[in-house]
Amino acid sequence: MGLIERAGAVLEPESDGPNAAANDLAIVRPEAFDIDFGALAAHGYYNSADRSSRLSLELRAAKRALLRRTGLRNAAGERKLVRKGGRQRNLVLFTSARPGEGKTFCAINLALSLACEDDVEVLLVDADAPRPKVRALFGLGESRGLSDCLADPDLVPEGLFLKARQAPLCVLPEGRETGRPAELLAGPDAQRFFTALSTAAPGRLVLIDAPPMLATAEAAMLARHVDEVVFVVQAGETPAAAVASALDEVLEANQNVSLLLNRCLIGEAGSYYGSYEDYDRNAAPAGLSKGAGILRGSTDG
Ligand SMILES: Nc1ncnc2c1ncn2[C@@H]1O[C@H](COP(=O)(O)OP(=O)(O)OP(=O)(O)O)[C@@H](O)[C@H]1O
Ligand SMILES: [Mg+2]
Structure with missing residues (x-):
C-alpha cells in the first residue's frame, strides 16, 4: 500500500485497488506529535498529571460555561446529542x-483540559499571524496552516492538522507568512472555510487564538466568523476604557461574548487564574451591558 505525502500529512489510500493512489480516495491522517506536559508545566500551563492543581480546578469552571454556551453540554454538564450534519455553535x-493579557494561555489551557479530562475533541487554531505562539509552546516546527488554507481554498484543512497522541487534540498552526492576513480574512473564502471547519466535525470544539482587538483589524474580522467570543481581561492591568472600547468593537462583530478574567489574585491562597464570580461583583467595565456574558467560575478564593 503506497503512502502519499501531501500538505504536511500522510494521505493513505483507502484500498489497494486500481485507484488506490488517487487523491480523492485518500483518507487524511494528520501528522502526530507528543504533548510535552512537563515543558508546558514549566511555563505555568496545564499538566494532565496534576488534575487537582488550582489551575485545573479553575479551568473546570470556565470549561463548564464554555460547553454550555456552545451547546455541547447541558446545564447539568451532560453531553448533548449533536446533529449529524449542518452547523453547530462550535467555533x-x-x-x-x-x-x-493571556489569550494564548487561556486557549491552550482550555484546549488541553477539555481534551484530557472531558474527552472533548478539540481543534486549536493559531489565528494570531503577527505573533503566533501555539507551535512554539507545543515544540512544533514550522508547517503549513491557517494562512495556507485561507489562501488556497482547495487545500484540505485536515491535511494540515497536527494531532496529539495522548488526547483528542489537533493543532492547526498559523501557516506561512502571507503579508496579507486581513485581506485573506475579509475574502469570500474565509467564511466558507470556517463554516467547513464547523460542519466537518459537529462535536468538535474549535478554539481560535486571535490577536488583540486594539492592535489589529484581524480579531474583529475573525469575530464575524465564529459562534462565541471569549474576551480575556488581565485583572487589575487593563484600563477599563481600553476594555470598553475593545468590547464595543467585538460586540459590533459578534453578540455572543463572554469575559474571562485572567491573572486574578483571590483570597489568601493567591490564585493566579480567573475568578469570574469576583469580576461579576466588582465594577464591570462599560460595554458589559451591551450583551457580554461572563464565563462563570466557582472559585471564590
Ligand atoms: N494566568 C496566568 N498565570 C501564569 N502565567 C500567565 C497567565 N496568563 C498569562 N500568563 C503568561 O503571560 C504571558 C502572556 O500571556 P499570553 O501569551 O497568553 O498572552 P496573549 O494575550 O496571548 O499575548 P499576545 O497578545 O502577545 O498574543 C505568557 O508568558 C503567559 O505564559
Ligand atoms: Mg497570544
Missing part, C-alpha cells in the same frame, strides 16, 4: 483588548 475565538 470559539479568544481575543482581548491589548497584547499579553
